[in-house]
Amino acid sequence: MPQTADDLDAVAVRTWCSLALDALGREREAIDAINVYPVADGDTGTNLYLTVESAAAAVEAVFAAHETGTSVPSTADAVRAMAHGALIGARGNSGTILAQLLRGMAEVLAEGAGAGRLSLALTRAAASAREAVAHPVEGTVLTVAAAAAAAAERPADGAGAPAVVRAAYEGARTALDATPGQLAVLGRAGVVDAGGRGLVAVLGALVEAVSGRAPERAYEAPTAPAPAAAVAGVAGDCSAGDGPQDGPAFEVIYLLEAGDQEVERLRTRLDGLGDSLVVVGGDGLWNVHVHVDDAGAAVEAGVEAGRPYRIRITHFAADRLHARPEPAQRAVVVVVPGDGLGGLCAEAGATTVLARPGEPPASGELVDAIRRAHAREVVLLPNDGDLRHTAAAAAEQARAEGIRVALIPTRAAVQGIAALAVHEPDRSFDEDVVAMTAAAGATRYAELAVAERQSWTMAGICQAGDILGLIDGDVAVIGEDVPETARKVLDRMLAAGGELVTLVLGEDVPDTLADRLEEHVREGYLAVDTVVYRGGHQCAPLLIGVE
Known part of the structure; x- marks a missing residue:
């Protein structure tokens, strides 16, 4: 009370x-x-x-x-x-x-x-x-x-x-x-x-x-919506700046770990890039919001200032001529473990939610992304087995708001990539969901990680610093370096057959690793193709998918 x-x-x-x-x-x-x-x-x-x-x-x-x-x-x-x-x-x-x-x-x-x-x-x-x-x-x-x-x-x-x-x-x-x-x-x-x-x-x-x-x-x-003529071209829900009628195309928001001096320089840099700039926070943690035409430059400015994460980029240029734009028929919302994959999925037309290691998105973030997708039908790809309950709660809340949501229980980013690759918004919703679910289910997934401490695994005892190869969520290989461990993981996965290998490289992994793994697949497995993507910041050293 x-x-x-x-x-x-x-x-x-x-x-x-x-x-x-x-x-x-x-x-x-x-x-x-x-x-x-x-x-x-x-x-x-x-x-x-x-x-x-x-x-x-x-x-x-x-x-x-x-x-x-x-x-x-x-x-x-x-x-x-x-x-x-x-x-x-x-x-x-x-x-x-x-x-x-x-x-x-x-x-x-x-x-x-x-x-x-x-x-x-x-x-x-x-x-x-x-x-x-x-x-x-x-x-x-x-x-x-x-x-x-x-x-x-x-x-x-x-x-x-x-x-x-x-x-x-x-x-x-x-x-x-x-x-x-x-x-x-x-x-x-x-x-x-x-x-x-x-x-x-x-x-x-x-x-x-x-x-x-x-x-x-x-x-x-x-409370009546404003006439389109009254607001055409005016941009955002902000309280900063009288933005021009043809204002910036992107809203960029991220959390930033940085010092006071770095943030002051960031303010100056972002103020020159766009408008509607608001930077709040202190004590080393900040929330940055800006409207820009070059979203990449706004994120890069954050990287120069400190460590940006929970990056959200919204494209609203298409909405400028209408106060309440008509919803699209169908959209895909994808949880991604790195900004590189976020860019890849966004290029494919998906709305992305960035997952930071140790800080999975809450159901409210997923509901927010579903709303931002502004569609009557939404396919939700959580790309993490631990998010299944969170994603289910978000889907249920969105359904209560009148949005038709299908949750495909993808357990890894490479399964989400496979599902997104077969997405066809022109076919019926049910047929699209079935095809995407089948593609995700046909994709085995693996990732490489660094052991933080000595522990027991299904592959034996690992020591701190060992390279772990996890296949379908379980430790299958323990190695001393990334290239050799990756080759052993690939061999185990391809032993059961496959037509396409997907490699997602972390931010600090050199391109030479992808070249060596592509050559290994080409020489050992006929008719198996390989595609390579950059996962970017916060992504694991290597993600592997085999379809």
Whole structure:
């Protein structure tokens, strides 16, 4: 139950996250419908929901770690978890800005959460979010956040936390109503700012978490989609920059491990490449969002600054002429273990989700990718046996939203490549799924890995540093170097026959290895072809498929 105490303790933070998630869940479609600035891609509500979902999950994880009788986390632990969860799960520009707002609040609330600290937290949040945006624009979520912070300072000295958060909520409502007069595209469309409306929902949840009662006046605003003529060519759900009518073609988002100086140089580099630039975070971990025409250059800039991961690239140029583009009939969503394979699958028309070693994608990420595919029918390729339950949950949620989803239980990236190779969107959905399933099932898979410690395996005892050859998930070969181990794995797999060998090389593996393995297959196995791909960053040293 929501609390009424004057301090925002860990339980209230948990309640706030839950209530905010519920509120955004109820309003997601309405917020999506008014998303006209600067890309009319109808996803601001969804992005905010997924960002808060990640924040709520992080807070729940902290509580789960403290489940020892009556023990609960500290307020500092709860607000820091909330901010970290939002940072790593932020989606879109509005979600990224919301993550910075929560981080700014956490910096203050971690040291105390009474009424005065809440007011200071809202002020810090608004200031830090504005600093994170390269080119702030009035009439956006930044304006609404600033108004909430200013209103929170007005209650008389001695007023409790409920009075402070109610004042912030009312200030945000008033500012949101004024956004159509501040931003021309909103005025032409007859809507308020979508990101600002999402923030009002989050602040309404804070009122209920602190006071025990929902705001007396629920917010209502126009929700009809804007006319295409009013928003044609305007790009994204951002609060940064008045992008031109023919703005950049790609949205690039990634998490980045880097120092402060490297990030400052990255800001300058990305600001020259595109627009809608927002970089949030700190303490070595950042969330980077930018709209560019050269997505590769934006990722390369991240590589020069530090270590980018969870890279998501969305192409929205085709949507510029329509506020709500017609969904495609069919799409494929693929989980990939490296950015090289991500590029390969994207070229084949698939929507990709990058899986970082040790950090598999959550069901929310897969649902997000299914939505981004914007199709009536979706084939989902998880490419990892451990993702089967996560993928099934994502498919079920997408089906509840009216999307027809077929989950093909691929256990490795090479099986996903085989399935994608036979994908034909012009045939019936059932026939396509059967053909893709058959291709994946006919592909044996293997990978090479480096043993981290001494352990027992099905092939004997391995030592730390040994090269392990895993076939269909089990250790079959233990070797001292990659080339010899790879040859032994290939021989075992081809002993049962095959027509095509697929090799996927990791980032640090030389091309000479592929040349040597191709020659080995050519000399030892007649009529067996070999194809080679680069897996890129985060991929295993070598992936092998045999069809």
